[in-house]
Amino acid sequence: MSDTAIKLDILTPMGAIRDGIDVPGVEVPGVLGELGILPRHESLITAIVPGVVRFREGGNAVKLAVGSGFVEVKEAGRVIILCDRAVEAGGVDKSAVQSRLAEVRSALERERGPIEAAEFRALQDERAWLEAQLRL
């Protein structure tokens, strides 16, 4: 176990985005707010909401938009982020995201169904994901 680095995995259904890379620390969008994880963190599992994950990789700052999921910190200095989707800062077409977000927002305003209806939840989910991408 290193005191200066942690091993980071980022897993999505489409495959591993990062696989066991060494990072000095990582910031994740926890359900209670942003959460920074440094070496020697105690073991922990917490939920993450759509937002931005930040870490440094080989001297470069990396930002990733992630969907919902959870982050697991293991005592062996390993951090596993599981999220249903992830995209890197370079991979986002902001204008496309913005126009889709406008559509989703207006659809949400028109939505008169019950708050637990499938369409409403799907729209909210998509809105959170689009907003996360814009925060990159």
Place this chain on the structure above:
Amino acid sequence: MANLKELRNRIASVKNTRKITAAMSQIAAARLRKAQDAVIAAKPYGDRMRDVIESLVGGIDPAERAAAHPLLATRKVERELLIVLTADRGLCGGFNSNIVRATLAHIDERRREGVTVEVVAIGKKAVSSLRHAKVPLRASHDAPTLATLVTLSKTVIADAIAAFGAKPGERFDAVRLLFNEFVSMLSQKVHNVPMIPLVPGETAGAGAREPSYEPSRAVILEHLVALAIEARLQQAMFNSIAAEIAARRVAMDAATDNATEMIADLTLVYNRERQAAITKELMEIIGGAESLKG
């Protein structure tokens, strides 16, 4: 006796068919690699998600699960929702028909028990076969591709969760999934698995020291149950895509072999016929010459 022109046409047509089946087999071979890689790439996510949700749920007393999260509630099943996963296209051996057969058998059995069954059909083949069998469809979708898979799984699961949580009388008490697992190049296995309520496996909650759950087990559970159910469907979809391509590869290889055999048989018949015709003509010429000599 078939005439020569008919035979020639027949051979040409089988040759054309063989070209098509050979091309389809090659396309499937090329796509298979990618689909197999996707299954392998998706596995760590699915496995980890399952492990965490199982240790979360496994730590809760079975009697208290329903109170912990509505999607863990086991009810007496009066209405059941089946998610049926097939392909959009045929020509892949028993891939689609095995699923449809398993679905119809399952529905028959449930109906005898007095359970009402509705189906969410994914894949054009499931939609058309089940509609033909007069099975009530709650929704129908096109088969997933690697690009649409995550979005489609979210749509389907959101709908299934709404169906599970609806008013008594309208709600479904259980959601199951039927899909083909990619076992190997040569075999697919039909699975019929429960999706909702979420029931942890036998090994859940055993051993391993519990990590601390922040902010609490309940909050994480609330957040993860739907994701875990989605992850199950996603795994099934990755498997189904790879299994479909493998099944098509095998079916098209077999079809190509059959066409080659057929061409060989037909060519033999053709040559025999042609020789017979030549011989007959010669006999006639000789007969004609003989009679002229007369």
